[in-house]
Amino acid sequence: MECSKKVLISGAGLVGSLLAIAMKQRGHDVELYELRSDIRKDQSLIGKSINLIITAKGINPIINLGLWKTVKSIVTPVTGRMIHSKDANLTYQPYGKDETECNYSVSRAELNKLLMTEAEKSGVIIHFETGLKGLDLESKNAYFLNGTDKKYDLFLGTDGAGSPTREAILSELGPLASFNIEPLGSHYKELSMPSDNSGNYQMEKTALHIWPRGNHMLMALPNQDGSFTMTLYMPEKWYEDFNSPEKVSQYFLDNYADSIPLMPNYLEEYYKNPQGFLGCIRMSPWVYKDQVVLLGDAAHAIVPFFGQGMNCGFSDVQYLLDQLDLNSDDLHSSLNNYNKHQKLNGDAIADLSIENFTEMCEKVGDTEFLFKKRVEHIIEKTYPDIYRSRYGMVTYTLIPYHMAKEAGEIQSEILEELCKDLKNAEDVDLAKAKELIEGKFSPWLQENKLSIERFRG
Numbered sequence: 517m518e519c520s521k522k523v524l525i526s527g528a529g530l531v532g533s534l535l536a537i538a539m540k541q542r543g544h545d546v547e548l549y550e551l552r553s554d555i556r557k558d559q560s561l562i563g564k565s566i567n568l569i570i571t572a573k574g575i576n577p578i579i580n581l582g583l584w585k586t587v588k589s590i591v592t593p594v595t596g597r598m599i600h601s602k603d604a605n606l607t608y609q610p611y612g613k614d615e616t617e618c619n620y621s622v623s624r625a626e627l628n629k630l631l632m633t634e635a636e637k638s639g640v641i642i643h644f645e646t647g648l649k650g651l652d653l654e655s656k657n658a659y660f661l662n663g664t665d666k667k668y669d670l671f672l673g674t675d676g677a678g679s680p681t682r683e684a685i686l687s688e689l690g691p692l693a694s695f696n697i698e699p700l701g702s703h704y705k706e707l708s709m710p711s712d713n714s715g716n717y718q719m720e721k722t723a724l725h726i727w728p729r730g731n732h733m734l735m736a737l738p739n740q741d742g743s744f745t746m747t748l749y750m751p752e753k754w755y756e757d758f759n760s761p762e763k764v765s766q767y768f769l770d771n772y773a774d775s776i777p778l779m780p781n782y783l784e785e786y787y788k789n790p791q792g793f794l795g796c797i798r799m800s801p802w803v804y805k806d807q808v809v810l811l812g813d814a815a816h817a818i819v820p821f822f823g824q825g826m827n828c829g830f831s832d833v834q835y836l837l838d839q840l841d842l843n844s845d846d847l848h849s850s851l852n853n854y855n856k857h858q859k860l861n862g863d864a865i866a867d868l869s870i871e872n873f874t875e876m877c878e879k880v881g882d883t884e885f886l887f888k889k890r891v892e893h894i895i896e897k898t899y900p901d902i903y904r905s906r907y908g909m910v911t912y913t914l915i916p917y918h919m920a921k922e923a924g925e926i927q928s929e930i931l932e933e934l935c936k937d938l939k940n941a942e943d944v945d946l947a948k949a950k951e952l953i954e955g956k957f958s959p960w961l962q963e964n965k966l967s968i969e970r971f972r973g
């Protein structure tokens with residue numbers, strides 16, 4: 517490291533806490549500022565949190581910072597999707613090419629608490645209830661809502677979707693910056709499925725459960741204590757339309773009847789829990805001169821349907837660290853490269869996540885889609901060394917999101933050709949599949965110097 521810098525970070529969420537640990541490990545003088553009070557002490561938050569899926573690109577920096585053993589103790593493995601049809605039929609779709617490939621479900625609040633504690637252990641000072649108000653980019657001074665201020669050498673904005681750090685860059689750059697919010701038109705609400713009386717799971721515990729119903733759905737992810745955290749996704753307007761308990765229970769009866777006996781508190785929770793906004797935020801640039809950088813949702817809030825928002829934020833941290841290493845801590849080159857590469861990635865995962873919303877709501881119940889998925893699963897299992905699905909690339913490898921998106925287009929062509937006139941997925945012509953993979957996909961991998969090998973840390 518060239519020399520120790522005064523590094524201020526705004527936002528002690530998942531990305532900010534991880535980043536603080538990393539910058540401290542590099543020898544910088546790090547202070548972390550957080551708008552909220554300390555969630556580790558807030559009793560009102562106990563048991564309230566969405567669950568997240570953590571995958572390769574998120575696990576990578578956690579391993580590199582020496583924290584995976586600790587984080588692994590609070591996760592639950594999930595190996596595939598369990599689709600619940602309206603008449604309560606279940607279809608299981610494995611995620612990976614075999615059972616050893618899995619995602620990990622974790623409570624956002626528990627992970628956040630763990631990372632804050634690790635940040636403090638490493639010597640980072642966290643100032644709670646000290647939200648950022650604004651930045652004076654000329655004098656490199658940060659102003660806080662409690663009236664204090666602080667000078668910095670480097671300011672890192674990890675203050676989430678409503679980022680005041682982003683606001684500071686936007687107002688400084690004016691028309692030289694771009695900013696766009698794309699609302700999805702659907703909102704989410706948290707519900708819960710408790711464990712049974714003996715503390716056991718009421719549904720298959722190694723699956724992410726989905727009740728896909730067109731433009732709306734219910735989802736469930738397991739917790740370690742036998743319960744599931746449920747998320748309801750519905751068009752924004754329906755929340756207004758369902759203005760009585762009768763309408764809500766009728767909606768559940770029509771769509772998620774098999775879940776009702778397992779969710780004794782769903783009506784109460786429906787009214788008690790807040791309704792969350794869903795949308796994508798795109799912004800450019802993510803870097804201002806050599807002094808301010810945006811990471812995580814502050815740079816790229818996305819819809820949650822690929823389960824990659826935090827993972828992408830963690831990959832921002834890793835990419836920034838890699839650039840600092842490669843450029844011997846030269847900020848100018850490191851930040852320029854960070855901006856160029858991660859912006860491309862952020863846009864790609866935003867696109868893929870919007871596409872996956874349609875997939876999860878509509879296509880996971882669609883026969884043609886399921887057929888193609890089955891064929892793809894067969895060829896991925898048969899040729900694990902030369903083929904890897906787009907989902908697999910995003911989730912189990914460190915291949916950048918924008919490259920996985922590009923690969924998906926080639927793979928669609930291959931699947932289209934293999935599924936033409938095919939009646940049974942199991943009868944897929946494996947020789948032809950190999951020929952197509954070697955003719956279209958392998959050269960693309962070679963050209964881009966990419967390995968589809970699973971990330972094992």
Ligand SMILES: Cc1cc2nc3c(=O)[nH]c(=O)nc-3n(C[C@H](O)[C@H](O)[C@H](O)COP(=O)(O)OP(=O)(O)OC[C@H]3O[C@@H](n4cnc5c(N)ncnc54)[C@H](O)[C@@H]3O)c2cc1C
Pocket residue numbers: 526527528529530531532549550551552566567568569570574624646647648649674675676677678679680704747792811812813814820822823824825826827828829
């Ligand atoms: C329903 C749902 C499901 C999701 N599922 C997944 C998933 O499965 N996998 C996945 O990878 N991602 C998932 N995500 C996305 C993930 O939650 C976010 O991408 C992630 O939390 C972003 O982390 P962050 O640290 O950038 O921002 P945040 O977690 O939003 O943290 C920002 C922090 O900044 C603080 N802050 C705000 N304003 C100020 C201020 N003025 N000054 C100082 N601090 C401030 C906030 O209090 C907060 O602590 C999901 C999101 C939703 C809504």
